[in-house]
Amino acid sequence: MPSSRNRNDKPKRRPAAAPKPHLRRLALAAAAVAVIGLLVWSAMDHGAPAPAATVAQAPAPRGPQFFGQVQATDLPLPDDRNNRRRQLVENVQLADHTYCSYRTSSQYPVGSRPMTDNPDQNRPNDPVASTNPMRLDSGGADTGVQLQTSQSRVYMASGESVAFSLRAVDADGKTLPLVITRALAQGITYAGTRQTPQVSIPFADDGTGADPVPNDGAFAGVLAPAQSGLAAFNGTIRTEVRYNVGGKTGVVQFDVIYTPELPAVWTGAPREAVEEGSLVFHLPLDVRMPGRYIVNGRVDDARGHAVALLTFNEVLGPGPNDIKLTMFGKLLRDQTPAAPLTLRDVDGYLLKENTDPDRALVPRLQGKVLTAASHSPKSYSDDEWQSEERSRYLTEFGKDLREARARLAAFDPAAPLPPSECMPATR
Amino acid sequence: MKLMRWLTALCLLGMTGFASATNYTLWINGRTGGGTIGDYNSFTYWGPSSTAAGVNKKAVNWDGYNSIASQSYHIRDALDCFCTGSNWCYIATHSAGDLMMGYTLANYGGSARMKKNATPNSSGVCGNSDGTSQTGWNIKWVRAASGAGGGSELADYGSWAVSDPLTKDLKTATARAMYNHNDTRGIWFYMYAGAKGTAYSGILPGQDDEAVAYHSSGGVAGSSGGSYCNPSDWFCNDLTLGTAANEGGSAKWSYHSVSFRDDSEAYNHYTSGNWQGIVSVVRNAMVNSAL
Numbered sequence: 001m002p003s004s005r006n007r008n009d010k011p012k013r014r015p016a017a018a019p020k021p022h023l024r025r026l027a028l029a030a031a032a033v034a035v036i037g038l039l040v041w042s043a044m045d046h047g048a049p050a051p052a053a054t055v056a057q058a059p060a061p062r063g064p065q066f067f068g069q070v071q072a073t074d075l076p077l078p079d080d081r082n083n084r085r086r087q088l089v090e091n092v093q094l095a096d097h098t099y100c101s102y103r104t105s106s107q108y109p110v111g112s113r114p115m116t117d118n119p120d121q122n123r124p125n126d127p128v129a130s131t132n133p134m135r136l137d138s139g140g141a142d143t144g145v146q147l148q149t150s151q152s153r154v155y156m157a158s159g160e161s162v163a164f165s166l167r168a169v170d171a172d173g174k175t176l177p178l179v180i181t182r183a184l185a186q187g188i189t190y191a192g193t194r195q196t197p198q199v200s201i202p203f204a205d206d207g208t209g210a211d212p213v214p215n216d217g218a219f220a221g222v223l224a225p226a227q228s229g230l231a232a233f234n235g236t237i238r239t240e241v242r243y244n245v246g247g248k249t250g251v252v253q254f255d256v257i258y259t260p261e262l263p264a265v266w267t268g269a270p271r272e273a274v275e276e277g278s279l280v281f282h283l284p285l286d287v288r289m290p291g292r293y294i295v296n297g298r299v300d301d302a303r304g305h306a307v308a309l310l311t312f313n314e315v316l317g318p319g320p321n322d323i324k325l326t327m328f329g330k331l332l333r334d335q336t337p338a339a340p341l342t343l344r345d346v347d348g349y350l351l352k353e354n355t356d357p358d359r360a361l362v363p364r365l366q367g368k369v370l371t372a373a374s375h376s377p378k379s380y381s382d383d384e385w386q387s388e389e390r391s392r393y394l395t396e397f398g399k400d401l402r403e404a405r406a407r408l409a410a411f412d413p414a415a416p417l418p419p420s421e422c423m424p425a426t427r
Numbered sequence: 428m429k430l431m432r433w434l435t436a437l438c439l440l441g442m443t444g445f446a447s448a449t450n451y452t453l454w455i456n457g458r459t460g461g462g463t464i465g466d467y468n469s470f471t472y473w474g475p476s477s478t479a480a481g482v483n484k485k486a487v488n489w490d491g492y493n494s495i496a497s498q499s500y501h502i503r504d505a506l507d508c509f510c511t512g513s514n515w516c517y518i519a520t521h522s523a524g525d526l527m528m529g530y531t532l533a534n535y536g537g538s539a540r541m542k543k544n545a546t547p548n549s550s551g552v553c554g555n556s557d558g559t560s561q562t563g564w565n566i567k568w569v570r571a572a573s574g575a576g577g578g579s580e581l582a583d584y585g586s587w588a589v590s591d592p593l594t595k596d597l598k599t600a601t602a603r604a605m606y607n608h609n610d611t612r613g614i615w616f617y618m619y620a621g622a623k624g625t626a627y628s629g630i631l632p633g634q635d636d637e638a639v640a641y642h643s644s645g646g647v648a649g650s651s652g653g654s655y656c657n658p659s660d661w662f663c664n665d666l667t668l669g670t671a672a673n674e675g676g677s678a679k680w681s682y683h684s685v686s687f688r689d690d691s692e693a694y695n696h697y698t699s700g701n702w703q704g705i706v707s708v709v710r711n712a713m714v715n716s717a718l
Binding site: 087090091094097098101102105106110113117118119120121126128129130132133135140141143151154155188190236238253255257292294296309311313351352353354355356357358387388389392393396397400 | 493494496497499500515534536537538561562563565567568580583584585590592595598599600601603604607608609610612613615629630632648649650651652678680681682715716718
């Protein structure tokens with residue numbers, strides 16, 4: 001039974017509203033008492049959330065299934081007391097997990113993460129494939145017919161094209177005859193804006209264009225907004241394809257977000273260097289539209305294993321800029337990838353605040369971008385990432401853990417504390 | 428070591444003279460909205476405002492109609508207000524509120540934020556506290572009731588017979604491509620997946636709560652959805668609890684953990700104006716753990 005279903009609907013110890021000014025003095029007094037408590041606690045010889053010191057290589061993030069799988073101990077307790085104790089144990093486990101997992105994950109910066117943390121970001125240029133029941137034009141769905149669809153991208157840079165495909169199969173996966181009756185693309189507009197032109201998209205199963213195999217029952221079509229009446233459109237383009245399978249008419253929609261704007265262009269050759277114990281890829285970018293740019297790049301080792309996802313997220317001014325994608329030193333030391341490392345598949349966008357569409361893509365750098373020299377592993381730092389943000393979080397989470405433990409200990413001094421994910425047993 | 432503890436404690440004693448830390452519980456609504464935007468005490472979307480829902484609860488209202496990108500500033504305003512400086516936040520989301528929170532964290536979670544005084548004006552914007560800034564917000568964790576971060580096939584199929592901008596964001600391919608869902612800055616999203624859904628069983632794959640299928644409410648990674656079920660269904664891969672890979676091998680987004688799977692198919696999507704459906708499960712969790 002999950003913790004959330006152990007019912008106790010009464011408000012807890014805290015007020016439902018923020019402390020009022022006239023209560024602040026009381027709060028400060030309480031804080032002082034708490035600090036005195038901390039002083040007493042500090043004099044005791046027991047484990048505490050250690051500063052983020054030596055932590056082994058970060059595993060993929062893990063979390064508990066449910067908090068509060070309490071071992072029955074001692075004599076049976078009255079239900080209320082048992083429930084209260086279980087909740088206190090769950091809160092210790094939650095606080096411990098929050099502290100320990102943050103301590104482990106934050107040993108690398110957000111912009112330099114193991115690829116195992118990003119399982120769906122490794123192949124950004126793979127088509128988006130899905131299988132769903134045939135949506136009938138008359139409403140509802142025919143679950144006896146499954147429609148396999150794909151689109152080569154969702155967000156499009158200026159001048160890019162996108163390929164769509166569809167195929168119908170039965171419950172056994174056998175391809176069913178399919179006829180495309182109409183395929184039209186149109187920009188989605190809302191009240192007060194003029195409708196865009198409709199663009200017809202030819203779909204074919206003849207082995208040409210985006211269709212790799214002729215006469216296999218899979219049809220493909222290509223939308224190239226820049227070469228159509230949608231060249232100036234900035235927003236979501238919906239391609240609606242009507243088709244016929246077994247005498248029934250179905251419809252499927254493909255959405256892409258397109259912008260004709262080119263916010264920045266790559267200029268010059270990328271380079272790499274070891275800087276402050278990390279491997280840094282420098283990509284020159286000429287910014288035409290200033291603002292916040294978010295750029296991602298993937299790093300493979302010499303064996304082709306995906307090692308890391310590198311992210312840049314900063315505000316850039318107009319003109320020449322340097323996009324730095326940093327492979328954090330400790331991540332390199334922990335992952336021990338086979339040198340040399342290769343940066344590939346770089347994509348990014350200008351993030352536009354408070355508007356829709358919210359981005360203008362920079363041109364994609366598809367495939368290999370740069371292979372770094374084989375630097376000595378010793379040139380990389382083994383130090384954990386440190387920052388004000390990390391210290392702030394670890395301080396708060398450590399405090400929460402101490403308080404949760406103190407509440408449980410006060411309620412049931414004889415009970416052992418739940419084991420910690422990252423600290424030796426205490427008491 | 429003891430000396431260090433004494434010094435730390437004394438520093439904290441000094442700090443209490445000029446800083447009072449407060450924890451807040453922020454509730455971020457989903458599609459349709461309903462609460463007054465900027466009024467953090469307007470719980471219309473959820474239910475009676477008198478209902479307990481975590482320490483110092485605040486309703487972070489957005490219109491539930493326009494796009495995630497164009498409404499995200501309401502969430503940033505609230506996070507600035509209550510989750511900066513010495514104040515910390517617990518977050519609860521419902522449905523598209525999960526998409527909103529994930530988008531905001533992934534895109535803006537590392538930006539410089541001015542520390543605020545937790546006193547909002549009528550637009551929901553707070554004043555600066557000490558004129559300094561910090562990186563990102565102070566967030567302890569997130570609980571997502573029927574999270575729509577992975578989109579909904581109801582949007583794919585046009586089953587919602589409306590043409591609001593939000594619905595196009597909720598298409599599965601679009602929602603999943605909108606931002607890197609793994610980038611939560613190490614903040615956990617605890618997922619609560621409801622399964623009391625039959626009305627759209629031909630459209631929503633696997634288990635669903637009548638609006639969102641398990642692939643999204645369970646935080647399953649990937650560029651498209653899929654069919655995930657309770658263990659009692661032998662013909663469909665199980666959505667696993669916690670962070671473990673699902674039956675069939677698919678992974679969840681990093682820092683996403685399934686805290687509740689509706690094995691008894693008891694919870695639907697809807698709050699019904701009274702904190703009901705899957706939100707009731709999250710509300711209880713917030714009451715018990717957002718302290």
